[in-house]
Amino acid sequence: MEKKLRQIGELKELVAAVHQGHVLPLSFLGLLHWASHGAYAALVSPLGEARGAGRGLVGVSLLLAIVVEVVMMRLAGRLQERFGARRLLLFVVAITLLRWLGLAATSGPLSFVAWQALHGVSFGLCYPTLVSLVAARVPEEARQGAQGLFSSLFFGAG
Numbered sequence: 591m592e593k594k595l596r597q598i599g600e601l602k603e604l605v606a607a608v609h610q611g612h613v614l615p616l617s618f619l620g621l622l623h624w625a626s627h628g629a630y631a632a633l634v635s636p637l638g639e640a641r642g643a644g645r646g647l648v649g650v651s652l653l654l655a656i657v658v659e660v661v662m663m664r665l666a667g668r669l670q671e672r673f674g675a676r677r678l679l680l681f682v683v684a685i686t687l688l689r690w691l692g693l694a695a696t697s698g699p700l701s702f703v704a705w706q707a708l709h710g711v712s713f714g715l716c717y718p719t720l721v722s723l724v725a726a727r728v729p730e731e732a733r734q735g736a737q738g739l740f741s742s743l744f745f746g747a748g
Contacts, residue, residue, distance in 0.1 A: 616727075619679075620720045623686060627713055634706070643699035651706035658710020666718035675726070678719050686712040 638648035670678055689708040696702050721737065728736040 616720055616723055619683075620716065623682075623713070623716050626686070626690070627709070630709075637693070638699070638702050638706075641696060641699055641702040643702050647699055647703060651703040654703065654707050655709040658707050659714035660710075662711055662714025663718055666715050667722075669715065670719060670722055675719050675723050678715060679723065682712055682716045682719060686716075 634652065635645065635648050638651060639645070643651065666678075673681075685708055689705055689712055692705040692708070693702070696705055724736055
């Protein structure tokens with residue numbers, strides 16, 4: 591019985607922390623970002639081929655995007671320290687919108703590859719920035735649960 595009461599108390603703390611820490615709006619933003627990338631992943635090959643990039647060049651564009659993503663994830667902490675997580679998140683939203691508009695307007699294979707590289711910037715900065723914003727907005731004792739909720743909403747629903 592004592593264990594159940596402790597779990598209920600921990601759940602109440604988590605709910606309060608999530609509400610006060612704006613975890614749900616941040617999770618929703620992450621969900622939208624991830625969902626747009628998920629939908630795009632299904633269409634990247636036909637889109638690249640329609641832009642004149644063969645399958646090999648589409649593959650190169652995906653590799654380039656992943657390399658840029660890894661570099662951006664590595665730099666995310668330093669960029670957050672320099673510019674602040676909120677500004678960095680606004681930058682990510684702007685870069686994502688720019689990327690989608692650029693890909694829609696591009697007509698050549700090389701510009702397709704260049705726009706595709708922005709995936710690495712947009713996603714490579716989005717996830718670590720949202721994780722740090724969630725961590726900064728909830729008390730330490732509720733962080734693990736808040737991060738679990740955030741990740742399940744970010745990746746699970748998107």
